[in-house]
Amino acid sequence: MTFDVVFLGTGAAVPVPTRGTTSQFVDIHGHMYLIDAGEGVQLALRTHKRKFQKLKGIFISHMHGDHVLGLPGLLSTMSLLGRQQALDVWGPPGLKEWIDQTWMSIQAHLSFPIHVHCWDDEAPKVLVEGERHRLVSIPVKHRIPCCGLRVEEHALPWKLKGMKAKEAKLPFHVRQALKRGESPEFEGQQLDPTSWCVAPPAARSYVYSADTRPCQSLRTQGQGATVMYHDATFNAADADRAKATYHSTTVEAGRLARQADVGTLLLGHISLRYRDLEALRCEAEKEHGRVLVAYDGLVWHVGS
Numbered sequence: 329m330t331f332d333v334v335f336l337g338t339g340a341a342v343p344v345p346t347r348g349t350t351s352q353f354v355d356i357h358g359h360m361y362l363i364d365a366g367e368g369v370q371l372a373l374r375t376h377k378r379k380f381q382k383l384k385g386i387f388i389s390h391m392h393g394d395h396v397l398g399l400p401g402l403l404s405t406m407s408l409l410g411r412q413q414a415l416d417v418w419g420p421p422g423l424k425e426w427i428d429q430t431w432m433s434i435q436a437h438l439s440f441p442i443h444v445h446c447w448d449d450e451a452p453k454v455l456v457e458g459e460r461h462r463l464v465s466i467p468v469k470h471r472i473p474c475c476g477l478r479v480e481e482h483a484l485p486w487k488l489k490g491m492k493a494k495e496a497k498l499p500f501h502v503r504q505a506l507k508r509g510e511s512p513e514f515e516g517q518q519l520d521p522t523s524w525c526v527a528p529p530a531a532r533s534y535v536y537s538a539d540t541r542p543c544q545s546l547r548t549q550g551q552g553a554t555v556m557y558h559d560a561t562f563n564a565a566d567a568d569r570a571k572a573t574y575h576s577t578t579v580e581a582g583r584l585a586r587q588a589d590v591g592t593l594l595l596g597h598i599s600l601r602y603r604d605l606e607a608l609r610c611e612a613e614k615e616h617g618r619v620l621v622a623y624d625g626l627v628w629h630v631g632s
């Protein structure tokens with residue numbers, strides 16, 4: 329089952345040809361979402377051959393320009409190309425007014441309905457509960473209200489060894505418990521699901537930190553993520569600057585990923601001041617064993 333993240337923009341604050349501002353395209357089991365919409369996002373989607381008319385929803389982490397200024401242009405193009413299907417947009421308080429005012433000032437209207445939903449910056453909130461996947465917002469610690477995002481698959485049921493269960497005459501409720509991975513009691517014995525079932529492949533998850541200081545909520549919601557993309561705007565030597573601007577350093581990103589037992593850490597929101605990306609990676613690697621610096625155009629197959 330497809331679970332890909334395409335990194336469209338991995339830079340901080342100012343877009344340049346080699347590194348755009350923040351935007352990511354997610355395809356989970358054929359459901360397409362956009363995470364943030366930095367300036368230039370629609371061109372980046374075209375460059376990386378992702379069909380934006382297929383987007384089901386757009387998640388906006390916060391109202392800083394490098395995360396949201398590409399949104400009006402993208403919506404406008406979707407409309408010009410005749411989109412009819414409704415679009416969900418999740419974001420901070422004020423996003424709906426900003427979109428409405430933009431369309432009022434340019435005296436245009438959209439060809440499709442937009443449903444703008446507010447996430448909660450106090451507690452994680454389930455934004456999408458699909459049949460096989462879920463999107464959950466994660467309140468993080470930035471200068472203004474900001475949320476990260478967890479995109480995850482639902483765990484599949486265990487597959488019961490049918491013949492064995494039949495021979496043992498396991499009743500229905502015992503079979504169901506085993507399929508949930510539980511250890512039910514049968515004829516005075518505790519059954520071990522691993523000997524009665526084949527375990528499903530592990531459910532995969534992708535966590536986006538957005539712009540943030542390291543924080544408990546990200547540590548909790550990021551727990552066990554297959555992949556985490558973490559703000560690493562600054563190197564270790566610029567820790568004071570990271571603190572003052574409510575961003576993180578490479579080392580802080582690495583430490584949080586280690587504490588949350590994340591599989592792979594991708595460093596992002598990289599400041600243009602750093603040329604030596606390998607040095608940034610090495611700093612984070614002192615804290616976490618599997619680290620890469622994300623770049624524009626990187627396609628990550630979650631769980632590969």
Ligand SMILES: [Zn+2]
Nearest residue numbers: 390392470539
């Ligand atoms: Zn920001």
